Amino acid sequence: MLIVPERDIADLITRKAAFDAVEKVFAAMAAGDAYNFPVVREAIGHEDALYGFKGGFDRTSLTLGLKAGGYWPNNLERRDLINHQSTVFLFDADTGKAKAMVGGNYLTALRTAAASSVSIKHLARPDAKVIGMIGAGHQAAFQLRAALEQREFEKVVGWNYHPDMLPNIEKVATDAGVAFEAVQLEGMREADVIISITSAFAPSLMSDHVAAGTHVACMGTDTKGKQEVEAALLARATVFTDEVAQSISIGEAQHAVAQGLLSEADINQVGAVINGTHPGRTSAAEVTLFDGTGVGLQDLAVAAAVVDLAVEKGIAIEVDF
Template structure:
């Protein structure tokens, strides 16, 4: 069994490698060569934490395993730790033996950012110039770095429940040489692409905050009850997701489906766009929305690359188990 500690992850995986792994596994899901297992995600009644398991099997990539972890909202203020904590376990699909244990915190941030940037590549207008950010926490910085690589953005605008956190994303924009402006939510009408990355249980971005032609990546809703955008916005949009079953049960689409504004059949896996079996955006006026619920296969795909590279470089810790 190999162990790849959290401290090694930054030197073993890049945004580019994460993007390629996630794009490939989305395509494999759409072609039924990979599938996710049912998600377990529960409030444990301690520290206000959400804890769960996400797993799956990719026949093409040979990845089998799960990610265990969740969200501890008081970690940063109480302990100086990031609020999201997770570990990935990989198994040999031929024997069932455990193959590797991989630190999952940075990996989760990279694979989540990769998913939204994959959606921008395949669904945003080619001439998108203004990048909008709803949310400015730890994960938002990863989201913005990855997104800025997908189009020639000329401006970043941002909003956050706590405005004092906006410098987090302003710094990323400035590092990329792109000017930043803080806006109220109606100001998001200027954006050509919007990423929402909050942990909200009530919508902030409303349908009238979004202009025709915008692409949205809703990345924060991954639990029953969470909601970042008004359900009416999904009714205006072409809705895509990582996995339909998760989208309609724990993702942003749960609210639009429950209220009858859209049907489950209106939600399309983005892998079908990647594979070319769905046209995706067909007009510059289309509003496209990616409901990024976060699937276990994303974690397994990136973790598999991490382990292979760690073994190749001789930095993986090998133990008898």
């Protein structure tokens, strides 16, 4: 079995490699060539933590495995560790033998950012110039770096529950040579693309905050009860997701479905747009929304790419398991 430690991953994989892996696996899912296993996600009753498993199988690449991990909200404050902690396990699809163990923290941040970027590439207006960021934590910086590569953005507008954290994303904008402005939520109406990446259980972004023609990527809701945006926004938008089953059960769409504002049939796989079987955006005034729930296949695809790179560079650790 091969081991790729967390410490080595940032030097192995690029944002582009993560983007390509996620785009391909979304396409495979929409084509019926890859599928995710049911998600296990539980509050463990200790340290306010959420813990679970996501897995799947991609027949096109024979990638099989799971990610184990979750969210420990006290880590950063108490232990100087990031709040999300995870590990990816890959298995040989022909034999079932353990194939690799890969640190999952940096990969989770990369693949989540890649997913929203895939949605921006395929659904945002080509002339998008202003990007809005709701959230300014660890993941928000990854999101913004990746998103800025998808369009010729000229300005970033940002809002966060804790304004003192906004310098985290202002630095990303400044490093990219893009203007930054802290705004109230009403200021999001200036944005052509909005990424919401919080762990909230109550909506902050309302439908009135979103102008016609905007693409919204909701990336923080991955558990029953979480909610970042008003359900009425989903009713107004053309909704896309990574996986429909997760979208209606643990994603942002859960609330709109529960309120009868949206049905399962109204939700489209972003992979269908990639494959050309769905037209995607059909007008400049259309509001599009990507419900990024985070599927196991994303983690497996990026982890498999990391393993290949680690073997190529001779830094994968081989153990007799």
